[in-house]
Amino acid sequence: MRLDALGIEVMAHAFASIAEEMGLVLVHSALSPNIRERRDASAALFDADGEMIAQAAHIPVHLGALADAVAAVRGLDPQPGELFLLNDPYAGGSHLPDLTLIGAIDIDGRVGGYSVVRAHHSDVGGMSAGSMPAGARELYQEGIVIPPSRLTPELERVLLANVRTPGMRRGDLAAQRSAVERGADGLRALARRHGWTATRDAARALLDYTERRTTALLGKMRVQGSATDYLEGDGVIDEDLAIHVNVTIQDGLFHADFTGTRDAAPGNVNCPIAVTRSAVLFVVRTLLPEDVPMNGGVPRAIRVIAPPGCLVNARAPSAVAAGNVETSQRIADCVFRALAADGCRVPAQGQGTMNNLTFGGTGWTYYETIGGGQGGSEGAHGPSGVHVGMSNTWNTPIEVLELEHPLRVRTYALRTGSGGKGAWNGGDGVVREFEALVPMEATLLTERRRHGPAGANGGADGTPGSNQLNGRSLGSKTTLRLAAGDVLRIDTPGGGAWGKGHSV
Numbered sequence: 001m002r003l004d005a006l007g008i009e010v011m012a013h014a015f016a017s018i019a020e021e022m023g024l025v026l027v028h029s030a031l032s033p034n035i036r037e038r039r040d041a042s043a044a045l046f047d048a049d050g051e052m053i054a055q056a057a058h059i060p061v062h063l064g065a066l067a068d069a070v071a072a073v074r075g076l077d078p079q080p081g082e083l084f085l086l087n088d089p090y091a092g093g094s095h096l097p098d099l100t101l102i103g104a105i106d107i108d109g110r111v112g113g114y115s116v117v118r119a120h121h122s123d124v125g126g127m128s129a130g131s132m133p134a135g136a137r138e139l140y141q142e143g144i145v146i147p148p149s150r151l152t153p154e155l156e157r158v159l160l161a162n163v164r165t166p167g168m169r170r171g172d173l174a175a176q177r178s179a180v181e182r183g184a185d186g187l188r189a190l191a192r193r194h195g196w197t198a199t200r201d202a203a204r205a206l207l208d209y210t211e212r213r214t215t216a217l218l219g220k221m222r223v224q225g226s227a228t229d230y231l232e233g234d235g236v237i238d239e240d241l242a243i244h245v246n247v248t249i250q251d252g253l254f255h256a257d258f259t260g261t262r263d264a265a266p267g268n269v270n271c272p273i274a275v276t277r278s279a280v281l282f283v284v285r286t287l288l289p290e291d292v293p294m295n296g297g298v299p300r301a302i303r304v305i306a307p308p309g310c311l312v313n314a315r316a317p318s319a320v321a322a323g324n325v326e327t328s329q330r331i332a333d334c335v336f337r338a339l340a341a342d343g344c345r346v347p348a349q350g351q352g353t354m355n356n357l358t359f360g361g362t363g364w365t366y367y368e369t370i371g372g373g374q375g376g377s378e379g380a381h382g383p384s385g386v387h388v389g390m391s392n393t394w395n396t397p398i399e400v401l402e403l404e405h406p407l408r409v410r411t412y413a414l415r416t417g418s419g420g421k422g423a424w425n426g427g428d429g430v431v432r433e434f435e436a437l438v439p440m441e442a443t444l445l446t447e448r449r450r451h452g453p454a455g456a457n458g459g460a461d462g463t464p465g466s467n468q469l470n471g472r473s474l475g476s477k478t479t480l481r482l483a484a485g486d487v488l489r490i491d492t493p494g495g496g497a498w499g500k501g502h503s504v
Contacts, residue, residue, distance in 0.1 A: 003205045011202040012293040015054035018115075018186030019043050023056040026117055026179035031171035033400050034122045034367050038393045041119035041176075045183055046070050048111050051296030053203045060285075061094065061328045061390035062118045064278025067296065068092045069100045070114050072148040080106035083151040083180065085159075087124065089139070089272045090316040095324035096124050096143035097131050097367070099173070101151065103180035105187050107196055113203075115183025117176045121169055122358070122367040125162040129360020129441050130367050134235035134477040136268045136319040151177075165365055210297025215252035217288055218301055223249040225342035228260075229334040231311075231327060232450045234267025235477035240450075241265055243311060243330055247338040256280045256335060258306040258313070267477070270314035271323030271331075277304050279331035282390060283339075322445045322477065325354045325369070328390040329447065340456060348375030348426055348496030349453035350388030353465065355492050356445040359407060359482075361438060366405050368396045373419045373427035373462055373495030375453060381503065382427035382495040385414050406437040415463075415491055420452075422459030422497030429465060429492035436482040448493040449476040459497030466491045 003011065022043035030036040042058035050070045055063045072092030073084045084102045087093045093100060100118040104111045124131045124143035131143040139145060144162040149155055156173065160166040191199045225247050230240040244260035264270045281299055288298070306313035312331060314320060329352050336346045351372030359366045369391055374382035387393055398409045410433035419426035436442075444467055453462040467474040468489040474480070482488065497503075 003202060008206060008209050012054070012206055014190060015045055015203065015206070018183055019045050019054045019056040021186060022115060022117060022179040022183045023058060025182045026119065026175050029175040029178055031168045032122050033396055033404060035119050035172055035175070037400050038368060038396050040393045041117065043117050043179060043183065045187065046114040046116060047203050048113050050074050051207055053113070053206065053295055055294055059392050060282045061275060061278050061324060062098065064281040065094050065274040066116050066118060067299070068274035070102060070116060073102045076148060078104040078111055080104055080109060080111050083177065084148055085151040085155060086146055086148040088145050088147045089320045091147050092274070094272070094275055095321045096126070096145065097121050098324070099124070101176040101180050103184055105184040107188065107191055112196065112200070113187055115180045117179045119172060119176055120367070121172055123164045123360070123365040128443055128479050129164060129365045130358025130443060132321045132356055132358050132367065132443055132445055134443050134445060134479045136321060137236060137266055139317040139319050142268065142319055142321045164360065165363070206293060207295055207297040210293050210295050211300045213292045214288060214298050214301045218249055218254055219252035221249045223247060223339060223342045223344060225338040227334050227337035227341055229330055229337060230451065231269050231330055232447055232476050234265040234269040236267035241269065241311060243334050245334050245338050247335060253301055253303060254284050255303045258310065261306065261310045261312055264309055264311055264314045264318045268319030268321045269323050269327050270311055270318040270320050271327045272320060273306060273313045275324050275328050276306055276312040276331055279328045279390060280304050280335055282332055283335045325356050326445060326447050329353055332389050345378050346456065347377035348382070348420065348456035348459055348498045350374040350382065350495045351429060351448060351462070351493040352389065352453050353447035353493065354391045355465070355490060357490065358443045359405065359440050361406070361440040364405060369393055370430055370432055370490055370492050371395070372429040372465070372492035375456065375495040376422060376424035376426050376459060376498035378424065378498055381425045382419060384419065384427035385430045386427065406440070408435040408437060409433065410435050410487060415494065418463040418494030420455045420460035420462045420494060420497035421503065422455060423499030423501045423503060424459070424497060425503045426453065426455070426462045426495030426497045429463070429494045431489070431491055433487055433489045436484055436486045438484050440482050441479065442482055442488060443479040444474065444477060446476045453493055453496040455496035456498045458500035462494035462496045465493040
């Protein structure tokens with residue numbers, strides 16, 4: 001099927017609407033606030049060869065890594081109509097709370113593609129409520145590990161027997177199943193309208209078009225820059241952990257080489273190579289015009305090298321819970337910094353953390369991430385109180401949180417003045433205070449508590465964040481017990497400023 005520019009645009013939106021509809025089915029039928037309210041989930045549609053045709057506008061760290069999950073399932077010789085479940089970070093997953101459900105779409109008795117939904121479940125077992133333990137040294141401490149497997153009633157029973165909130169997990173899995181089925185229905189509907197051959201050829205043409213647009217843009221750039229940035233400990237050791245990258249853009253290809261990054265950490269800030277590729281993909285996507293569709297055509301122009309066993313290409317059984325949420329942010333920051341080192345005009349650093357927070361007690365768990373300041377950019381101030389970088393989740397409404405869990409939100413406000421000052425200011429962070437109404441466990445996985453987000457082109461850095469319990473300072477990564485009446489306060493970082501001088 002040969003498509004002109006109008007045909008490309010029409011089919012791009014047709015495929016994307018299927019992914020968006022999958023996401024809507026998921027969030028409107030999920031039980032947990034984390035998926036229903038915060039929308040910590042992602043949906044995408046893949047072709048039979050395992051390339052992404054379209055994605056919903058969901059979570060960058062999820063979406064960029066889904067191709068590895070589909071590749072792992074394709075290795076199991078999927079049959080039309082089968083469902084697969086996985087969360088193993090070393091076999092297509094990201095971190096254990098992200099359960100990925102993949103459906104092999106039946107088109108006339110053959111696998112015509114894959115509908116994929118990844119959702120963060122607020123508990124999958126492990127050593128602490130919420131399955132995001134600070135200080136975990138092995139993957140097994142973080143929860144149940146599910147290699148790519150056919151989803152059967154027996155597998156679901158095993159999963160539910162290993163979590164703290166089986167009823168909620170059962171409901172969220174059912175929502176994922178409905179979303180995957182909606183994706184299959186959507187692709188079959190397109191095939192009925194246009195014919196399967198024409199639909200399949202349109203998907204291939206769309207991927208090729210995106211690749212051409214990506215390589216054409218990169219072909220206009222010649223960059224050779226390097227940068228080093230740091231994580232602030234890992235929950236086991238408190239030293240700064242170096243991530244180093246050399247970025248080269250040449251002949252329409254984006255190369256990111258992480259040689260020089262430190263070896264895997266003892267704690268859980270390590271990340272699998274799929275997450276590293278996802279962070280690099282995010283940076284490349286920000287360089288492209290808005291009208292370029294986001295699909296498997298973009299990663300065709302990207303090459304990532306990372307020494308096996310290093311922090312950003314960890315090997316089993318390294319723990320990875322914070323790698324997906326925190327290290328992914330620092331990888332993106334580091335790649336942007338390498339671009340800036342060779343003169344690219346990129347924004348100042350945003351908060352660079354997802355401010356992960358879990359609470360839990362008998363029969364309940366809760367997980368959220370908290371927004372902060374985005375970096376200023378040439379011509380625009382950074383927005384305040386938003387999720388930045390590899391996160392794109394929503395806020396948890398106070399009313400929902402207090403209705404469903406024994407917590408009271410004492411303060412929720414912008415952290416005025418925390419953004420860096422310059423020609424274009426960084427956005428302000430957030431203040432969020434939680435009062436425990438019953439004894440409970442809490443875990444923090446946060447960053448940018450020592451080193452504020454860097455300004456760019458002479459702009460001032462953003463203010464680092466802080467964590468406090470009853471006014472006493474806490475580390476960036478910690479698990480603790482709260483008594484009734486205790487108040488946990490999270491001050492998130494402000495973004496860096498862009499450019500010297502006074503703001504406009």
